[in-house]
Amino acid sequence: MGGMGALDMSGSLFSTTLSYLKDVFSSVRSILESCVTAIPYLFSAGENRKEVTEQYPDPISSRTADDLPSRSRGLLFNDIDRCTGCRECEKICPNKSIAIETQSGSDPAKIWVSLFDIDFSKCIFCGLCVEECIPGSLVHTKQYEGAVYVLDDLKASFGRGGVTPEMQARWAANRRTHENEEVGF
Amino acid sequence: MSGQGPAWAILLQKVFGLQGNYPNGLLAFVALFFIYLFLIVPGAWIISYVDRKLGADFQARVGPNRAGPSGFFQPLADFLKLMQKDSQEKITTSDLLWIIVFSSALYSSVAVIPLGSSFLMVDTDLSAFIPFLSALVLALGTMLLGFSRPTVPGWFGAIKVAGQAFSGAFPALISLLTAGIRSGGFRWSHLANSQGASPMDWAAFSNPFQFLALIVFMISGLVMMCLPPMEGVVLPINMNGGVTAHLYGRRWAIFRLGRFYASFLWSLVASVLFLGGWQLPEQVNDLLSDSLILKQSLESILLLSKTFIMMLIVIWVSRVNPRTRVDQVTDFAWKVLSPFALLALVGSAIWAGWGLLI
Ligand code: SF4
Ligand code: SF4
Numbered sequence: 001m002g003g004m005g006a007l008d009m010s011g012s013l014f015s016t017t018l019s020y021l022k023d024v025f026s027s028v029r030s031i032l033e034s035c036v037t038a039i040p041y042l043f044s045a046g047e048n049r050k051e052v053t054e055q056y057p058d059p060i061s062s063r064t065a066d067d068l069p070s071r072s073r074g075l076l077f078n079d080i081d082r083c084t085g086c087r088e089c090e091k092i093c094p095n096k097s098i099a100i101e102t103q104s105g106s107d108p109a110k111i112w113v114s115l116f117d118i119d120f121s122k123c124i125f126c127g128l129c130v131e132e133c134i135p136g137s138l139v140h141t142k143q144y145e146g147a148v149y150v151l152d153d154l155k156a157s158f159g160r161g162g163v164t165p166e167m168q169a170r171w172a173a174n175r176r177t178h179e180n181e182e183v184g185f
Numbered sequence: 186m187s188g189q190g191p192a193w194a195i196l197l198q199k200v201f202g203l204q205g206n207y208p209n210g211l212l213a214f215v216a217l218f219f220i221y222l223f224l225i226v227p228g229a230w231i232i233s234y235v236d237r238k239l240g241a242d243f244q245a246r247v248g249p250n251r252a253g254p255s256g257f258f259q260p261l262a263d264f265l266k267l268m269q270k271d272s273q274e275k276i277t278t279s280d281l282l283w284i285i286v287f288s289s290a291l292y293s294s295v296a297v298i299p300l301g302s303s304f305l306m307v308d309t310d311l312s313a314f315i316p317f318l319s320a321l322v323l324a325l326g327t328m329l330l331g332f333s334r335p336t337v338p339g340w341f342g343a344i345k346v347a348g349q350a351f352s353g354a355f356p357a358l359i360s361l362l363t364a365g366i367r368s369g370g371f372r373w374s375h376l377a378n379s380q381g382a383s384p385m386d387w388a389a390f391s392n393p394f395q396f397l398a399l400i401v402f403m404i405s406g407l408v409m410m411c412l413p414p415m416e417g418v419v420l421p422i423n424m425n426g427g428v429t430a431h432l433y434g435r436r437w438a439i440f441r442l443g444r445f446y447a448s449f450l451w452s453l454v455a456s457v458l459f460l461g462g463w464q465l466p467e468q469v470n471d472l473l474s475d476s477l478i479l480k481q482s483l484e485s486i487l488l489l490s491k492t493f494i495m496m497l498i499v500i501w502v503s504r505v506n507p508r509t510r511v512d513q514v515t516d517f518a519w520k521v522l523s524p525f526a527l528l529a530l531v532g533s534a535i536w537a538g539w540g541l542l543i
Contacts (some may be wrong), residue, residue, distance in 0.1 A: 024521055031502060031506055034505045034506050035501055035502060035505055035506075037505070038243040038501075038504070038505040040244050041242055041243050041244070041245055042243065050245070052245055052246075053247045055245050062253060079542070146442075180279075
């Protein structure tokens, strides 16, 4: 046996058979190893071997939306009073789920967010828009049930609506009084 | 005085307390109905539950937990759901063809399955080959399912299924012959009686070649019928429109039940061929010699537990190992299973010859 190392046996019947048997043996061993590795999971033994699936919050699991982790990403909500209309969220969204339209507001320097639509049929709840929102107006709620019967119902609208001529007239009047007051002082 | 005809007919008449002579055909029908209703359907339920729960545990998931205690009624819920759904498509001739072939593979062999020393409805010289043939027919049904799709992936899938079934059939047949060499025949009763109750008297542990044959037999059955973990070829994810992509609702239920039955049948046959079948210890047999029903029930329970354990082992292996592609499976079947099957056959033949000579 010891002397065989000196001989070049590759390609011979013996060495081919041997490497074939080695292959078979190592595959059998690898299959058995994975079987053995899985055993602790059966008894949830050890640190990382706990089930990681979250229970769906509903009456059966007697969990509520409040039991969801604090950073869970539910349906989005935009507090339009704080939204500056910067469009950062619209730009970052990978699926273009956010549609924003703005007009100039009561003051030409201010932005009036007339349209802010989120299409949840496109949203993948990646949370990028929320991260991007500097005023923190756009947030994830803990609402997780979004099923609807009509596709259009998946669109959530947070916009303030278009600026009407009356509003413009009122704002212009406000501005004038304001300027006059400043001049008066 | 009840009790004429074959043993299973006598048994059935005793179980139901029937008097007089009933035609065997009627009794056979009743027996099949009961096997189907009280063995195969609950078996499918329990095994599919255990499969999903064990699989979930192995993979650190929760698994079914909604329908009933610990999700035990999940298979029933799934079944009821599937029954409510039917394909929008009309049943075409080719759909009909696969459904008929697939289900005839199932139901033709129910009568053949051995369940104990007296519950043997078909105990002929070639009994052990009938499940083998019905496994082939099942694979044929799966192939026709692929051909029933008017798509290229469907047809390719069908050809792959056929290739895989063929590559598994050869080692399966050889290892079946190996079992026959030891027992000297392929009659169920013959195969079982050649073994004993203690594991040392089981065929699988009587010599190393028989053990090899058991392993080859189990694996090649999985290959032949595309069962997990060799089921890559029939998985819905395998393709965009392959063999099972369009299956849902009732047709999917037929398909699933067929695959459960296939794995049940194969494990049952393996238990009879190699794992001592329904053999009870001598003492128990003596004790029960005058209670046919009790003896038969114990035998069935023993055999079914062996079958169940075989299925559990297969579930275990298939849930923790990656699935294999069809070309890997056929490659493995031709290059590994077949040579080992032949080795087992030759080895067993020599072993048997040695036993006779010395
Ligand atoms: S969560 Fe992601 S996908 Fe959804 S709107 Fe925000 S950026 Fe777009
Ligand atoms: S990033 Fe925030 S502030 Fe800017 S438009 Fe979006 S929601 Fe409004």
